[in-house]
Amino acid sequence: MTKCEWRHSEQPVGYDEAVAAMEERVAAIRTGRAGELVWLLEHEALYTAGTSADPTELVDPDLLPVHRTGRGGRYTYHGPGQRIAYVMLDLDRRGRDVRAFVNHLEGWLIATLAHFGVQGERRQGRVGIWVAGPGGEEKIAAIGVRVRRWVSFHGVSLNVDPDLGHYRGIVPCGIEEHGVTSLAALGIRTDLAEVDAVLQQTFEEIFGPLPAVFTAN
Numbered sequence: 001m002t003k004c005e006w007r008h009s010e011q012p013v014g015y016d017e018a019v020a021a022m023e024e025r026v027a028a029i030r031t032g033r034a035g036e037l038v039w040l041l042e043h044e045a046l047y048t049a050g051t052s053a054d055p056t057e058l059v060d061p062d063l064l065p066v067h068r069t070g071r072g073g074r075y076t077y078h079g080p081g082q083r084i085a086y087v088m089l090d091l092d093r094r095g096r097d098v099r100a101f102v103n104h105l106e107g108w109l110i111a112t113l114a115h116f117g118v119q120g121e122r123r124q125g126r127v128g129i130w131v132a133g134p135g136g137e138e139k140i141a142a143i144g145v146r147v148r149r150w151v152s153f154h155g156v157s158l159n160v161d162p163d164l165g166h167y168r169g170i171v172p173c174g175i176e177e178h179g180v181t182s183l184a185a186l187g188i189r190t191d192l193a194e195v196d197a198v199l200q201q202t203f204e205e206i207f208g209p210l211p212a213v214f215t216a217n
Helices: 015-030 098-115 164-169 192-207
Strands: 005-008 037-041 046-049 066-068 075-078 082-088 121-123 126-133 136-148 151-159
Touching: 015 037, 015 082, 015 151, 037 192, 075 082, 075 164, 082 192, 098 121, 098 126, 098 136, 098 151, 098 192
Parallel strands: 005 037, 046 066
Antiparallel strands: 037 082, 046 075, 082 151, 121 126, 126 136, 136 151
8 A cells, every 4th residue: 555645734724725635635546646645734713614513503603714614523623733634545445434444533543642641532422532631521632524435534633732712612513511621731741743743653553654754835
C-alpha cells in the first residue's frame, strides 16, 4: 500500500477552502491520481452543522459564523488551539468497513491522549472521546466523517488549548448533560507541534506506516 502523505498548515485555513481542497483530493484518490492524505490544520473560530444538526441546538446563532457541511454529526466548534486532522483514506483498499474505520479513529485519539497521561474513553451511544474532567465527564475530541465511493474525508478534532467559552453558542454534538474540556484545562502543558508529532506516531501504530516528514503548504 502506498504510504500516506501528511500535510501541515501553519496558518488557519478557511472552512470552505478546506472542504473544497478535500473534495478535490478525494476525487484524485478515487481515480488513482493521488495517494492518501492526513491534513493537520486549524480553523478560525466557527461552528459547523453536520447532516444531523438540529436547529434548536444552535443556542446563539450570532456568536460565530455557522457553516453547513456534509460530514456526519450535529453542531460542533472549531477554532484556534484545536488540532483538526482531516483524514482522506482509501477504504476500498482498507476493507470497506466504515465502522472499523471510525473505531480506528477513536483508537488513534485514545493512544494520543495516553501519551500525555490522559485516559480517553469511548462511550456507548456518544460519538467522540471522553475524559474525567474537573466538571465530571467531558468531551475532549470529536469525530465527524464522510465517505464517498469508499474514500473518507473530514475527520477528527482534538482540544489542545482552544477557547472553551465558544462552546456556549451550541449544544455540542447534541449532548447537553456533559461538558467539553481540553488538554490545557486538564493541566497538560503542551503545544500543537508536540501534539502533531504524537498524532503521526500513534496514527502509524493504528493505521500503518507513514513517511517520516510532513509536507507544508
